Amino acid sequence: xxxxxxxxxxxxxxxxxxxxxxxLTAGAMTVVGAAGAIWPMIDSMNPSADVLALSSTxxxxxPIEEGQSVTITWRGKPVFIRRRGAEEIAIAxxxxxxxxxxxxxxxxxxxxxxxxxxVGVCTHLGCVPLGQKTGESRGDYGGWFCPCHGSHxxxxxxxxxxxxxxxxxxxxxxxxxxxxxxxx
Amino acid sequence: MSFKTNNxxxxxxxxxxxxxxxxxxxxxxxPMPKNLNYLWNFGSLAGFALxxxxxxxxxxxxxxxxxxxxxxxxxxxIMRDVNNGWLIRYIHMNMASFFFIAVYIHIMRGLYYGxxxxxxxxxxxLGVVIFLLMMAxxxxxxxxxxxxxxxxxxxxxxxxFSAIPVVGESIVTWLWGGFSVDNPTLNxxxxxxxxxxxxIVAVVVLxxxxxxxxxxxxxxxxxxxxxxxxxxxxxxxxxKDLFGLGVFLILFAGFLFWAPNYMGHPDNYIPAxxxxxxxxxxxEWYFLPFYAILRAVPDKLGGVLAMFGAIAVxxxxxxxxxxxxxxxxxxxxARVFFWIFLLNGxxxxxxxxxxxxGWYVVASQIATAYYFFHFLILLPVILPMIERPRELPSxxxxxxxxx
Amino acid sequence: MKKILSGLFAAALGFATVxxxxxxxxxxxxxxxxxxxxxxxxxxxxxLQRGFQxxxxxxxxxxxxxxxxxxxxxxxxxxxxxxxxxxxxxTVEDGPNDEGEMFxxxxxxxxxxxxxxxxxKAAAASNGGKAPPDLSLMAKARVGGPSFVRALLTGYExxxxxxxxxxxxxxxxxxxxxxxxxxPLSEDSVEYGDxxxxxxxxxxxxxxxxxxxxxxxxxxxxxxxxxxVMIFLIIFTLVMYAAKRKxxxxxx
Numbered sequence: 001x002x003x004x005x006x007x008x009x010x011x012x013x014x015x016x017x018x019x020x021x022x023x024l025t026a027g028a029m030t031v032v033g034a035a036g037a038i039w040p041m042i043d044s045m046n047p048s049a050d051v052l053a054l055s056s057t058x059x060x061x062x063p064i065e066e067g068q069s070v071t072i073t074w075r076g077k078p079v080f081i082r083r084r085g086a087e088e089i090a091i092a093x094x095x096x097x098x099x100x101x102x103x104x105x106x107x108x109x110x111x112x113x114x115x116x117x118x119v120g121v122c123t124h125l126g127c128v129p130l131g132q133k134t135g136e137s138r139g140d141y142g143g144w145f146c147p148c149h150g151s152h153x154x155x156x157x158x159x160x161x162x163x164x165x166x167x168x169x170x171x172x173x174x175x176x177x178x179x180x181x182x183x184x
Numbered sequence: 185m186s187f188k189t190n191n192x193x194x195x196x197x198x199x200x201x202x203x204x205x206x207x208x209x210x211x212x213x214x215p216m217p218k219n220l221n222y223l224w225n226f227g228s229l230a231g232f233a234l235x236x237x238x239x240x241x242x243x244x245x246x247x248x249x250x251x252x253x254x255x256x257x258x259x260x261x262i263m264r265d266v267n268n269g270w271l272i273r274y275i276h277m278n279m280a281s282f283f284f285i286a287v288y289i290h291i292m293r294g295l296y297y298g299x300x301x302x303x304x305x306x307x308x309x310l311g312v313v314i315f316l317l318m319m320a321x322x323x324x325x326x327x328x329x330x331x332x333x334x335x336x337x338x339x340x341x342x343x344x345f346s347a348i349p350v351v352g353e354s355i356v357t358w359l360w361g362g363f364s365v366d367n368p369t370l371n372x373x374x375x376x377x378x379x380x381x382x383x384i385v386a387v388v389v390l391x392x393x394x395x396x397x398x399x400x401x402x403x404x405x406x407x408x409x410x411x412x413x414x415x416x417x418x419x420x421x422x423x424k425d426l427f428g429l430g431v432f433l434i435l436f437a438g439f440l441f442w443a444p445n446y447m448g449h450p451d452n453y454i455p456a457x458x459x460x461x462x463x464x465x466x467x468e469w470y471f472l473p474f475y476a477i478l479r480a481v482p483d484k485l486g487g488v489l490a491m492f493g494a495i496a497v498x499x500x501x502x503x504x505x506x507x508x509x510x511x512x513x514x515x516x517x518a519r520v521f522f523w524i525f526l527l528n529g530x531x532x533x534x535x536x537x538x539x540x541x542g543w544y545v546v547a548s549q550i551a552t553a554y555y556f557f558h559f560l561i562l563l564p565v566i567l568p569m570i571e572r573p574r575e576l577p578s579x580x581x582x583x584x585x586x587x
Numbered sequence: 588m589k590k591i592l593s594g595l596f597a598a599a600l601g602f603a604t605v606x607x608x609x610x611x612x613x614x615x616x617x618x619x620x621x622x623x624x625x626x627x628x629x630x631x632x633x634x635l636q637r638g639f640q641x642x643x644x645x646x647x648x649x650x651x652x653x654x655x656x657x658x659x660x661x662x663x664x665x666x667x668x669x670x671x672x673x674x675x676x677x678t679v680e681d682g683p684n685d686e687g688e689m690f691x692x693x694x695x696x697x698x699x700x701x702x703x704x705x706x707x708k709a710a711a712a713s714n715g716g717k718a719p720p721d722l723s724l725m726a727k728a729r730v731g732g733p734s735f736v737r738a739l740l741t742g743y744e745x746x747x748x749x750x751x752x753x754x755x756x757x758x759x760x761x762x763x764x765x766x767x768x769x770x771p772l773s774e775d776s777v778e779y780g781d782x783x784x785x786x787x788x789x790x791x792x793x794x795x796x797x798x799x800x801x802x803x804x805x806x807x808x809x810x811x812x813x814x815x816v817m818i819f820l821i822i823f824t825l826v827m828y829a830a831k832r833k834x835x836x837x838x839x
Contacts, residue, residue, distance in 0.1 A: 441813025
């Protein structure tokens with residue numbers, strides 16, 4: 001098989017700069033074109049318009065009694081809503097910040113102390129902690145207990161013991177009336 | 185191999201897996217005839233189209249649902265809600281057509297310049313295999329949106345197999361996974377539509393290995409005799425291919441952004457309805473010549489055989505055309521018949537889009553007969569008797585200097 | 588050589604332009620001008636809103652619009668509160684609730700337009716055996732697109748002498764001329780908020796415009812992107828051509 005001749009290799013002089021410039025421009029445009037074509041495909045994997053349209057949900061709180069917890073679905077994840085009793089609130093509020101791996105006051109985590117609203121996903125590796133149903137383990141601090149790797153959360157959903165690095169996340173929500181909220 | 189490096193890591197890899205020198209050889213120093221015209225751009229354009237189809241197809245598969253109740257709406261969800269979904273889906277739709285345009289021109293170029301002749305017979309046959317796989321893939325892909333044309337196209341084409349004597353009915357039932365085109369059919373078509381393109385890639389690799397063994401044909405149809413006849417792939421043909429790609433994409437973008445449904449069929453925006461057949465069922469444009477051949481024969485089995493025969497005859501073409509001269513440039517009679525063959529093929533395509541009635545039927549029969557006449561009688565029997573080829577130049581270099 | 592090349596190319600394109608369907612024996616459609624035609628075409632929001640009004644007050648009695656959600660009406664120029672108000676005029680079925688019952692509630696922006704009939708059989712039964720087709724994709728699902736819809740809506744006339752229509756209506760533009768849909772529009776079927784006179788032709792134009800949007804909501808984004816891509820591709824091709832000329836200049 002014969003190797004091709006390359007007449008350009010002997011070419012020198014004035015044409016050189018112009019040729020280099022053309023090559024550079026050609027190469028750059030190819031790269032820009034490819035990137036411009038690939039971006040829409042990558043972006044297509046982001047949440048679509050119909051998914052974003054369902055990204056908020058309204059909840060009626062009136063049927064929930066004191067001490068009761070309910071789980072609802074928001075953006076495909078469980079959201080824990082607990083109507084806390086006076087004792088639970090007191091424990092949550094009086095815990096010294098020094099005892100907390102991720103220090104945060106209870107006041108920062110609720111709109112109204114009676115209602116604790118949390119994303120029910122353990123901040124360690126994404127399991128759903130126990131403690132919503134009566135009879136389930138609530139861990140050492142009376143809140144939630146993640147069975148996957150043993151993280152304990154308190155009555156404010158704050159991490160107290162175990163591998164999880166952060167407190168349970170509080171989703172964005174607003175009270176529409178005294179008895180209904182909109183999450184998201 | 186002229187690839188050398190001072191980088192120790194690269195050299196270490198190179199000694200164990202010569203990937204870089206292979207790439208260097210294929211895309212850099214590989215010798216190409218220096219007299220190629222723009223018709224030699226369509227191989228790389230077809231390759232570009234294949235990659236585009238695979239990339240957009242994988243993205244679409246992430247959003248598509250292969251179920252009879254959800255397929256149609258999942259495609260519409262892509263068109264409406266998925267970010268840039270309309271763009272990706274329209275690229276996939278229109279690039280399918282442009283893939284066929286590139287491949288048809290590539291095939292016609294091969295026919296005109298005798299690129300199927302020794303020593304390129306296997307190269308040509310691999311190309312025919314790619315063409316067949318493309319047709320199967322395109323057909324199954326068209327079923328996926330589950331519109332009226334999807335459904336009835338699938339019904340008609342799968343029913344072709346019922347023409348096979350004795351076992352035909354069982355084969356069709358097996359293809360369907362039921363007693364009509366239904367959910368199992370859609371599911372398997374989706375699976376195969378996802379699989380076949382990768383098999384095409386594998387055959388394309390073989391096609392290129394064969395090409396690099398026998399090197400490219402050229403408009404003169406004579407072999408390269410030394411460095412004076414050739415150019416290295418880089419930069420000559422990389423730049424030329426990129427320029428060709430630019431022109432190709434400009435045409436493509438014209439359809440994509442201003443007439444994305446032009447090559448499609450309005451009926452496919454109606455969800456599939458197994459109880460109501462549209463007034464005119466026609467396949468996508470790239471199948472029309474073969475569809476015309478199918479309908480030209482007034483016998484079920486005969487029509488199916490004629491259609492598959494139209495492609496099978498391409499497999500044996502290297503031995504049907506007995507002329508030692510490759511390029512039609514030096515074959516004054518074959519050249520004329522090439523153009524007649526091309527026009528006849530276009531005419532078949534036109535007829536395939538018309539209803540099977542009146543003079544269209546007779547015309548299809550004549551055109552079909554001519555198609556086979558060209559390959560089976562004209563090339564092997566008549567041309568050798570009447571054609572006196574012109575004298576070949578002694579080398580590519582000399583011919584280029586003269587022009 | 589050039590001849591062969593251009594010949595092949597023209598042939599390939601000509602091949603592509605053989606329409607993959609035949610229009611049958613239908614009457615040629617009138618040539619309408621649409622704001623969304625052409626290289627830079629866009630939808631006319633005022634017309635879309637009027638067309639939506641025609642759909643809501645006339646068509647929606649029988650025709651569903653399954654693929655359109657209320658949130659999509661933002662494309663017509665409505666703001667969030669207006670969309671909420673429009674949605675709340677409709678009731679949709681939701682559930683099951685904690686008692687396991689389905690219940691009705693007012694629609695919200697993320698809901699889709701409810702169908703006038705619970706299923707296709709019910710739609711057919713209430714309409715003389717022929718279910719009114721969904722309108723979401725109507726403007727792309729017929730040869731002629733929005734122009735066909737507009738022509739059809741204005742194409743009702745008396746059947747020619749001796750043409751038996753039975754329970755059906757005679758329409759100049761409908762394939763076969765016999766259509767199950769009675770003339771849907773009459774002078775002032777709706778009262779436009781912007782003072783436009785609600786002639787049959789005006790309403791037909793507006794609702795066809797609206798249906799084109801429903802079928803192809805991304806048309807404006809498509810043409811917009813197209814112009815940018817085309818400019819890039821032309822520059823790209825010119826640079827490649829210059830580089831190709833330069834590279835091949837010394838080849839003999």
